[in-house]
Amino acid sequence: MLINGIAVLLDGFAYGALLFLMSVGLSITLGLMGFVNLAHMAIAMLGGYALVTGMSMLGWSFFPALALAVVVTSVLGVVLERGLFRFVYGAPPLAQVLLTVGALFMIAAAATYIWGPGLQAVTIPEFLEGRLRFGPVGFSRYRLFLLLVGLAVLGLLHVGMVRTRFGAMVRASVDDQDVARSLGIPVDKVFMGAFAVGSALAALGGALSVQAMGLDPGFGLKYLVLALLIVVLGGAGSIMGTFMASMLIGIAIIAGAYYMPAMGAFIIYLLMIVVLTLRPTGLRSMRRRHP
Numbered sequence: 001m002l003i004n005g006i007a008v009l010l011d012g013f014a015y016g017a018l019l020f021l022m023s024v025g026l027s028i029t030l031g032l033m034g035f036v037n038l039a040h041m042a043i044a045m046l047g048g049y050a051l052v053t054g055m056s057m058l059g060w061s062f063f064p065a066l067a068l069a070v071v072v073t074s075v076l077g078v079v080l081e082r083g084l085f086r087f088v089y090g091a092p093p094l095a096q097v098l099l100t101v102g103a104l105f106m107i108a109a110a111a112t113y114i115w116g117p118g119l120q121a122v123t124i125p126e127f128l129e130g131r132l133r134f135g136p137v138g139f140s141r142y143r144l145f146l147l148l149v150g151l152a153v154l155g156l157l158h159v160g161m162v163r164t165r166f167g168a169m170v171r172a173s174v175d176d177q178d179v180a181r182s183l184g185i186p187v188d189k190v191f192m193g194a195f196a197v198g199s200a201l202a203a204l205g206g207a208l209s210v211q212a213m214g215l216d217p218g219f220g221l222k223y224l225v226l227a228l229l230i231v232v233l234g235g236a237g238s239i240m241g242t243f244m245a246s247m248l249i250g251i252a253i254i255a256g257a258y259y260m261p262a263m264g265a266f267i268i269y270l271l272m273i274v275v276l277t278l279r280p281t282g283l284r285s286m287r288r289r290h291p
Contacts, residue, residue: 006137008258009251014143016250017150018212021205022223023230024157024242025198031237032174033191035089036096039080039103040202041227042220047073047203048210049111052120062125069207070200077199081192089191104220111217120215146208150243153201157239170194174237229268233275234283241283248275 026040047069054065084103088096128145131138161167172180173187181187209215213223230249234241248271256267275283 007139008255010137010139010147011143012251012254013247014140014146014250015212015254016247017147018205018209019223019226019230019250020150020243020246021153021208022202023205023227023234023246024153024239025195025200025202026227027231027234027236027238027242028194029198030231031235032170032194033089035085036093036100037085038097038100038224039107039220040100040198041206041224042104042107043073043077043080043199044202044206044209044223045111045215045217045219046076046107047206048120048215048219049115050203051207051210052115052122052215055122062122066204066207070203073203073206074196074200077202078192078196081195081199085195086188086191104224108217108220115217117217120210122210124211142211146212149204149208150246153204154239154243161239166190166193226268229272233272238283244283245275 022041022044025043026037029035029037029040050069050072051065054060054068055062058065058068060068080103084099088099124142128142131140132144133139161170169180169185169190172183172185173190177187180190206215206219213219226249230242230245232245233248234243234245249268252267252271256263260267
C-alpha cells in the first residue's frame with residue numbers, strides 16, 4: 001500500500017509538472033495584463049503539433065524538434081498577440097472571452113484540417129524509455145524527466161522575475177502601469193515579452209505532453225478547464241502559486257484515477273472548493289492595483 005502510494009505521488013508530481021508548464025503562461029498573462037486568454041491551451045496544442053511535424057516531416061530527432069516547437073510556437077503567440085489580442089486589452093472581460101474562445105475553435109479547426117482528427121504520436125529518445133527503480137518503487141524515466149524540466153523552469157522563472165531587469169519591469173507593470181510608463185518602462189513591450197514567454201512555456205508543455213497525454217485537435221479545449229482551475233487555485237500572476245496548484249491538481253488526478261476512478265472529477269472540484277474556502281484569492285495571489 002505504501003509503495004503504491006509513493007508511486008502515485010511521483011506520477012502526480014510528473015503530471016503536475018506538465019500542467020504547470022502549460023498553465024503558468026496563462027497565470028502570468030492574466031495576472032500581469034488582466035487579459036483573459038482562453039486560447040492559451042490552443043497555443044500549447046500548437047507546440048505539440050510543431051513537435052510532431054518536426055519529427056515526422058523534417059526527420060529531426062526529439063530534442064531539436066522540441067526546440068523548434070518552442071521557438072515557432074512562441075513566434076506564433078506573439079503574432080496573435082500583436083495582430084489580434086492587443087486590440088481588446090482593457091476591453092470588458094466578455095469581449096476578451098468571446099475573441100479568445102473564437103481563436104481557440106479556429107485553431108482547433110485548422111489543426112483538424114492540417115493534421116487530421118486522429119491522435120498523434122512521437123518517439124522519445126531511448127534513454128527516456130523504461131523505468132527506474134528506487135528500491136521497491138518503479139518510476140518512468142520520461143516522467144522523471146518531466147518533473148526535472150518543471151522544476152528547472154520554476155527556478156528559471158523565479159530568477160528571471162527576481163534578479164533580472166525584465167523581471168523588475170514586469171513587477172513594476174503589475175504594481176502600477178501608469179507609474180511604470182512615467183518611469184520610461186515600455187509596458188506594451190513588457191506585455192509582448194511576457195506573452196512570448198508564456199507562449200514558449202505553453203509550447204514546451206504541449207510538446208512534452210504528446211507522449212503522456214496524447215494529442216488531437218480537441219487538446220486545447222480538453223485541458224482548458226484544468227488550466228483555469230490551476231490559475232484560480234494558485235492565484236493569477238503567481239509563479240509559485242501556479243506550481244503549487246499544478247502539483248495539487250496533478251496528484252488529485254492521478255490518485256483519483258488510481259483509487260477512485262469513478263470520482264476523479266469530483267475530487268478535483270472538491271479540492272478547488274476547499275482551497276478557495278480557505279484562501280479565496282488563491283494560494284499565492286498577485287494583487288493588481290489597476291484592472
